[in-house]
Amino acid sequence: MLKIGVVIFPGSNCDHDCQHIFKNVLGQYVEMIWHKETLLAGLDAIVLPGGFSYGDYLRTGAIARFSPVMGAVKGFAKKGGLVLGICNGFQILLEAGLLPGAMLRNKSLHFICKDVSMKVENAATSFTSAYESGQVLKIPIAHADGNYYTDPVTLASMQANAQIVLRYCTPEGKVTPDANPNGSLDNIAGIINAEGNVLGMMPHPERCAEAVLGNDDGKQIFLSMLESLKGNKKQLKMIPA
Amino acid sequence: MRPISPLMTKDLIAQHNLTDDEYKKIVEILGREPNITELGMFSVMWSEHCSYKSSRVHLKKLPTTGPRVVQGPGENAGAVDIGDGLCAVFKMESHNHPSFIEPYQGAATGVGGILRDIFTMGARPIALLDALRFGGLDHAKNRHLVKGVVSGIAGYGNCMGVPTVGGEIVFNDIYSQNPLVNVFCLGIAHKDKIFLGTAAGVGNPVIYFGSKTGRDGIHGATMASDSFDDQSEQKRPTVQVGDPFTEKLLLEACLELMAGDLLVGIQDMGAAGLTSSSCEMASRAGNGIDLDLTDVPRREPGMTPYELMLSESQERMLMVAQAGKEEECIRICKKWDLDVAVVGRVTGDGILRVKDQGQVVAEIPAKSLADDGPRYERPYSPPGYQDMLTNLNYDALPDVKDASAALLSLLESPTIASKRWVYEQYDHMVRTNTMVRPGSDAAVVRIKGTNKALAMTVDCNSRYCLLHPYEGARLAVAEAARNLVCSGAEPIGLTDCLNFGNPERPEVMWQFVLAIEGMKDACEYFKIPIVSGNVSFYNETNGLSIYPTPMLGMVGLIESADKTMTQWFKQNGDVILLLGKTKEDLGGSEYLKVHHHREQGSPPLLSVEAEKMLHDFMLKVIHDGSVQSAHDCSDGGLSIALAECCISAPDTRRGAVIKLGLDTLRLDALLFGESQSRVILSVKPGMVDRVLNSAWDSGIPATKIGAVGGDRFVIDVEEGQWSEGCHIDLPVDQLYDRWAFSIERTLNGT
Amino acid sequence: MKAKIYVTLKQGILDPQGKAIEHALDSLGFKNAGNVRVGKYMEVDLEEKDKVKAEAEVKQMCEKLLANTIVEEYRYELTA
Amino acid sequence: MKAKIYVTLKQGILDPQGKAIEHALDSLGFKNAGNVRVGKYMEVDLEEKDKVKAEAEVKQMCEKLLANTIVEEYRYELTA
Ligand SMILES: Nc1ncnc2c1ncn2[C@@H]1O[C@H](COP(=O)(O)OP(=O)(O)O)[C@@H](O)[C@H]1O
Numbered sequence A: 001m002l003k004i005g006v007v008i009f010p011g012s013n014c015d016h017d018c019q020h021i022f023k024n025v026l027g028q029y030v031e032m033i034w035h036k037e038t039l040l041a042g043l044d045a046i047v048l049p050g051g052f053s054y055g056d057y058l059r060t061g062a063i064a065r066f067s068p069v070m071g072a073v074k075g076f077a078k079k080g081g082l083v084l085g086i087c088n089g090f091q092i093l094l095e096a097g098l099l100p101g102a103m104l105r106n107k108s109l110h111f112i113c114k115d116v117s118m119k120v121e122n123a124a125t126s127f128t129s130a131y132e133s134g135q136v137l138k139i140p141i142a143h144a145d146g147n148y149y150t151d152p153v154t155l156a157s158m159q160a161n162a163q164i165v166l167r168y169c170t171p172e173g174k175v176t177p178d179a180n181p182n183g184s185l186d187n188i189a190g191i192i193n194a195e196g197n198v199l200g201m202m203p204h205p206e207r208c209a210e211a212v213l214g215n216d217d218g219k220q221i222f223l224s225m226l227e228s229l230k231g232n233k234k235q236l237k238m239i240p241a
Numbered sequence B: 001m002r003p004i005s006p007l008m009t010k011d012l013i014a015q016h017n018l019t020d021d022e023y024k025k026i027v028e029i030l031g032r033e034p035n036i037t038e039l040g041m042f043s044v045m046w047s048e049h050c051s052y053k054s055s056r057v058h059l060k061k062l063p064t065t066g067p068r069v070v071q072g073p074g075e076n077a078g079a080v081d082i083g084d085g086l087c088a089v090f091k092m093e094s095h096n097h098p099s100f101i102e103p104y105q106g107a108a109t110g111v112g113g114i115l116r117d118i119f120t121m122g123a124r125p126i127a128l129l130d131a132l133r134f135g136g137l138d139h140a141k142n143r144h145l146v147k148g149v150v151s152g153i154a155g156y157g158n159c160m161g162v163p164t165v166g167g168e169i170v171f172n173d174i175y176s177q178n179p180l181v182n183v184f185c186l187g188i189a190h191k192d193k194i195f196l197g198t199a200a201g202v203g204n205p206v207i208y209f210g211s212k213t214g215r216d217g218i219h220g221a222t223m224a225s226d227s228f229d230d231q232s233e234q235k236r237p238t239v240q241v242g243d244p245f246t247e248k249l250l251l252e253a254c255l256e257l258m259a260g261d262l263l264v265g266i267q268d269m270g271a272a273g274l275t276s277s278s279c280e281m282a283s284r285a286g287n288g289i290d291l292d293l294t295d296v297p298r299r300e301p302g303m304t305p306y307e308l309m310l311s312e313s314q315e316r317m318l319m320v321a322q323a324g325k326e327e328e329c330i331r332i333c334k335k336w337d338l339d340v341a342v343v344g345r346v347t348g349d350g351i352l353r354v355k356d357q358g359q360v361v362a363e364i365p366a367k368s369l370a371d372d373g374p375r376y377e378r379p380y381s382p383p384g385y386q387d388m389l390t391n392l393n394y395d396a397l398p399d400v401k402d403a404s405a406a407l408l409s410l411l412e413s414p415t416i417a418s419k420r421w422v423y424e425q426y427d428h429m430v431r432t433n434t435m436v437r438p439g440s441d442a443a444v445v446r447i448k449g450t451n452k453a454l455a456m457t458v459d460c461n462s463r464y465c466l467l468h469p470y471e472g473a474r475l476a477v478a479e480a481a482r483n484l485v486c487s488g489a490e491p492i493g494l495t496d497c498l499n500f501g502n503p504e505r506p507e508v509m510w511q512f513v514l515a516i517e518g519m520k521d522a523c524e525y526f527k528i529p530i531v532s533g534n535v536s537f538y539n540e541t542n543g544l545s546i547y548p549t550p551m552l553g554m555v556g557l558i559e560s561a562d563k564t565m566t567q568w569f570k571q572n573g574d575v576i577l578l579l580g581k582t583k584e585d586l587g588g589s590e591y592l593k594v595h596h597h598r599e600q601g602s603p604p605l606l607s608v609e610a611e612k613m614l615h616d617f618m619l620k621v622i623h624d625g626s627v628q629s630a631h632d633c634s635d636g637g638l639s640i641a642l643a644e645c646c647i648s649a650p651d652t653r654r655g656a657v658i659k660l661g662l663d664t665l666r667l668d669a670l671l672f673g674e675s676q677s678r679v680i681l682s683v684k685p686g687m688v689d690r691v692l693n694s695a696w697d698s699g700i701p702a703t704k705i706g707a708v709g710g711d712r713f714v715i716d717v718e719e720g721q722w723s724e725g726c727h728i729d730l731p732v733d734q735l736y737d738r739w740a741f742s743i744e745r746t747l748n749g750t
Numbered sequence C, D: 001m002k003a004k005i006y007v008t009l010k011q012g013i014l015d016p017q018g019k020a021i022e023h024a025l026d027s028l029g030f031k032n033a034g035n036v037r038v039g040k041y042m043e044v045d046l047e048e049k050d051k052v053k054a055e056a057e058v059k060q061m062c063e064k065l066l067a068n069t070i071v072e073e074y075r076y077e078l079t080a
């Protein structure tokens, strides 16, 4: 069994959902980590869940990044540990500087909760290896600030390094402005750091990882992580969704 | 010594909304004149809102018991047994008036309040539904209200991580000055770990926790207290601002406190804040409480006892802990960054005694304050215009000419159009339980750790209630139950939110009394207990009352979650069946309103027997796997229900070809009439005979009316005895476009 | 002309944002920062050249749209 | 001392909120209002009496917490 840490910030609200996936759906050991903890021992991966840490007051993720636990998360990432940030978790990773860029309000100024299509642009990461490159997924989003921005230089280098892992697209797989739900730069839905061990994504794969909810397109994100942690890529890829 | 109090003048008493008789009763209870703080406390506790003085005698008639009922009305919320050692805890609340004044904060704090009602019971909230009423979208003010209310609900519910999985919105100009914002919440608790608001155990500590107290929501009565405030005149905020972040911390802290063996009782500070929570808890236990205001956390300096006792600051709780467990309680609250203070002790003398800086500032028998408020049996009689409303000469109304145009315009009328624009702003998936999202007859959430799921719906056709309050209330119960059974769920409990005008008007009271009778009769027949509820009176402006709106929130149980059903067609080639009988039921229909601008006639008649047979049959055929989809016919009638089956699926739209006979009906009655107890099923071709036979065996009229397939919506109606038939043939995409984006287009002015 | 508009919560109204920021500043070690209030700041360009007319216009904008006068108060400056 | 802090989006970064307000002003009939920018306005009380020290402190607060300098810029005023 692998040991996955799920961080609880004040205001996190997808912490139980992430715990449920790793523990009950995928049978791993999950440790819930209070934001005031500073020592993270024996973890195989860390998840920063979605929610409204500190009420999203000031800016999304702005206050959470100063939580004591973030020092340890940074240390863990520096050593190559896998860190997944979903939605608010992604926003925190940006504010903490573990991923480049910043989030702006959605173009519509509304909170948006719905299924959207996205394309796996890089299936060679530790978070996406169970997908095919170019595969189109349907995963729900639920956020008010998912309008990703970065400067042109950073964008170009991310493009060159294949750090843009997920992009919003039409159900047919076309990356168009109309398929972009929030105005994010280059239709970005998820990015990875240059080292390939920290992924941030706005869509919620934990909300579509069980057949009983009508969709399990998100499950392979978690399976990919387990696969890469076990260093056993081929075998896990065979597991049917 | 009591601090110097002003003379109890007539004005002061009137400003506190107390009648002379009520004041006399207060003097009698106390054996002396009250001081200003006491007057304020009586005034809030004996208000209509807290004391149910006009409604209590009637509410008593409602059926509240049943084999599953674990907690009926009287506590913060009701609880119903769902097996596996679990309970569904639910309730509905209104926040109508505050939402009209400040739509965002009014709606947001409404959500906050109902959530607290659920989690004080020891239940983790897992679903919210919102039932809304606004005036027409052609007025800018109404558009402003809609936008504000929806974003307020989203702002609070989303942050809390409780999904808003469904709701209802109706637009009618009668609500222009009195919009309704009713919010339903459901939580799950362990049956043997339900917490009640009781101050048992003399000597136990009373602990305040949550946000600090500010001068929020101290209403008109505030003026009276100003003269004792030696601070300079200040503008007092009567609007409460919600802080969902603190509420989320409060929720987690409460559940952690409840997981340990620490608490005796707990209650949230809702309306009437510290006053209601302390006296109600004391009264339930037959005890008293000594409160010391000195340590109450405050947001502002210089607050008077009057203000502290009456403040309606949000996100606050009062708990009674076991003696000796104070430290542990305080530790948990601090862990969640909450303000916390021991503010009192439970006493055995039945008195709520309030001290501030060493002085007694109020001393009232807790029971008198909480339970001995006035009760009124207000006079009631039907309004003079009632007959004019129900008598409608249908012969004077021409039958529909262009059925296709009528269908399209009904589809885009905001009451019928898709509520996508609304529910896409609500996080309806967080907690990963939502099996059926907004857009079907009922929302369905699974219960993790079991095979079960719960279905929920909120319903009320207030036009029916206007035309016939008794029938309207019965119809609301029937429709809610029908929405549940169409989702595969057996109805197990009900909560209500009774929105009416001014009860001092006999015609409003008449509506209220009849609606209660209707709910009672229907619930008794269907054996659905009412376990919690709320009354909102005085929804009137300049003498104009809203339509009587007894909003219902009903909960159903699906024993095996994989038997969940949805309303949209699933597969081309499936056969479409209609259950139930279509009659000449145009009275009170949405069609009459949209096309003839009339809200008149008699609402459709309900046969509870036929309705109940339909429910039993629906559950049987859904559970044995014979049907692919099920949708009840409600607003807009048969043709709208059929169109919804084609266009409401989350990703695919399907066409259908339908053939109907008129017989002796008018064409508009066939297409748009709102006869009750009807359901549209789609079944696989091989199942048709089985389902039809089984329906007839159960005494339910059932006919094959068409098939799913293609990309057009086709209805052929053969000529009847009195009317010509019609041929509707429209692209499904066109129906979808009119229906799906109507509200958004109207709100954006495009 | 350019209008600079400041919208803040009225005195006595709960300011959850301010409270959260104050808390964060405190835990960042800014121990002597307190009483944080958060509001909105807006800049609007106006074609109007006449100061008196411009002022009337800005006032109307605030009352009608930019401030929610039930819970907020506003002030503004006009610069050329 | 009291610090007044203004945080706005950097020039060149699209400001959807500003656009929406501009649009709303227009449909309310304020035809000659344009170029609306929306930002945050914060007030913080400081115990620090020394202006130079206070200024250094406010600057730090902004850099660390109050503004995200990837997309925002800030300025501040100190008053007694
Ligand atoms: N205010 C709202 N919030 C969330 N969902 C809503 C709201 N209004 C309507 N809906 C959803 O839209 C769908 C259609 O609503 P409605 O026409 O009232 O259904 P029905 O007639 O079956 O009761 C339902 O799934 C309902 O939950």
Ligand SMILES: [Mg+2]
Residues within 6 Å of the ligand: B440, B441, B483, B631, B632, B633, B634
């Ligand atoms: Mg229905």
